[in-house]
Amino acid sequence: MTTKQLVEQIHKKKSFLCVGLDVDLNKIPEHLLETEDPIFEFNKAIIDATHHLAVGYKPNTAFYEAYGLKGWRSLEKTIEYLNTNYPEVFTIADAKRGDIGNTSTMYAKAFFEDLQFDSVTVAPYMGKDSVEPFLAFEDKHTILLALTSNQGAFDFQTKQTEGQELYKNVLAVSKTWANSENLMYVVGATKAEYLAEIRAIIPDSFLLVPGVGAQGGNLQDVCKYGLNDQIGLLINSSRGIIYASKGKDFAEAAQAKALVLQEEMEKILASR
Numbered sequence: 001m002t003t004k005q006l007v008e009q010i011h012k013k014k015s016f017l018c019v020g021l022d023v024d025l026n027k028i029p030e031h032l033l034e035t036e037d038p039i040f041e042f043n044k045a046i047i048d049a050t051h052h053l054a055v056g057y058k059p060n061t062a063f064y065e066a067y068g069l070k071g072w073r074s075l076e077k078t079i080e081y082l083n084t085n086y087p088e089v090f091t092i093a094d095a096k097r098g099d100i101g102n103t104s105t106m107y108a109k110a111f112f113e114d115l116q117f118d119s120v121t122v123a124p125y126m127g128k129d130s131v132e133p134f135l136a137f138e139d140k141h142t143i144l145l146a147l148t149s150n151q152g153a154f155d156f157q158t159k160q161t162e163g164q165e166l167y168k169n170v171l172a173v174s175k176t177w178a179n180s181e182n183l184m185y186v187v188g189a190t191k192a193e194y195l196a197e198i199r200a201i202i203p204d205s206f207l208l209v210p211g212v213g214a215q216g217g218n219l220q221d222v223c224k225y226g227l228n229d230q231i232g233l234l235i236n237s238s239r240g241i242i243y244a245s246k247g248k249d250f251a252e253a254a255q256a257k258a259l260v261l262q263e264e265m266e267k268i269l270a271s272r
């Protein structure tokens with residue numbers, strides 16, 4: 001999917017919501033555990049109930065890898081289901097990959113060619129040659145960790161290096177890499193106060209913003225400095241949406257939670 005198509009979807013749905021599909025078998029309704037593939041059945045119901053309110057879906061691969069081969073098959077079925085039934089949505093494999101060049105190429109093939117995701121999250125730590133193999137894929141997006149939502153972000157990301165914070169260095173340097181137009185960045189909703197300075201370095205890039213809901217980040221705070229001319233934000237909520245109920249009404253309850261965020265986004269978009 002191109003960035004232009006993503007922006008069109010945002011305007012059409014009046015939403016820049018991304019639903020996180022982080023499926024934990026201990027948290028899903030019990031009746032689904034009797035089915036052959038509980039993870040896929042859960043995802044399918046959540047997607048069907050929320051697709052008109054969300055422009056993106058983000059399975060975090062950890063939640064699939066944790067269940068071995070069966071979990072990976074559930075991930076495959078989920079992305080196939082999205083691409084077949086809702087090809088207009090932007091898909092993110094939250095896998096946080098990145099390695100030496102030839103290995104990164106294989107990661108990129110896995111997520112872009114085999115699984116057919118639109119994007120994958122990548123850690124910048126190993127530098128340019130670990131990220132450029134992902135950027136080489138046309139109309140695919142590499143979402144680089146910049147300033148993450150967790151407390152540990154302060155251990156390294158905000159430390160001074162070459163006269164500025166490391167995360168700012170990541171933003172400024174990655175902009176110069178080959179095909180950097182395919183880059184997006186992760187900035188945690190819990191770090192909204194950094195967004196003005198982030199936008200000064202990367203005014204045009206899309207930001208994937210996790211951390212609203214369960215982690216306490218605030219949508220209004222993120223939008224104040226995070227929005228740009230193209231909207232430029234994908235706000236992710238995982239637990240806050242998908243675990244709204246553990247009963248048979250789980251999909252309706254998830255829809256209600258997604259609707260609250262979509263309506264808030266619609267108001268924000270209308271007020272610009």
Ligand SMILES: O=c1ccn([C@@H]2O[C@H](COP(=O)(O)O)[C@@H](O)[C@H]2O)c(=O)[nH]1
Binds near residue numbers: 022147148211213237
């Ligand atoms: O900085 C980051 C980067 C990634 N994540 C991931 O996003 C979701 C958030 O889930 P919630 O349940 O809405 O808190 C999850 O997959 C994280 O691994 C992040 O939270 N922060």
